[in-house]
Amino acid sequence: MQEILSKKDIGERIKALRTAHRLSQSKVADLLSISRSNYSQIELGNQFPSFNILNVIARYYSKSYNWLLHGKDGDEQAADQIRANVVIQELENTLETFNTLLKKLEREILILKTSNH
Helix, strand or coil: CCCCCCHHHHHHHHHHHHHHCCCCHHHHHHHHCCCHHHHHHHHHCCCCCCHHHHHHHHHHHCCCHHHHHHCCCHHHHHHHHHHHHHHHHHHHHHHHHHHHHHHHHHHHHHHHHHHHC
């Protein structure tokens, strides 16, 4: 299931990268060839960064495009999907076992009812 992209979350990740590298908004805005005000709006989550801006930020900080957008790399997303599929399979197996036990219980109750009459 695809989650909805959050401008705020993307902005927070971009800001965290900038502050971790001890850079000013002006410095990063210059690197991106945009105004500091425009860059500030991205960090605040008031606007989505363009594909080109995301690409430059990803390359500059050695992060993936996926990480900037979702907070996870592609490998992490694939691992999450695999874990979800395992849980779903385990639940299906448990339900199947439960259903089999219910049918067995139903037969035993029927036998008890018919033997008492």
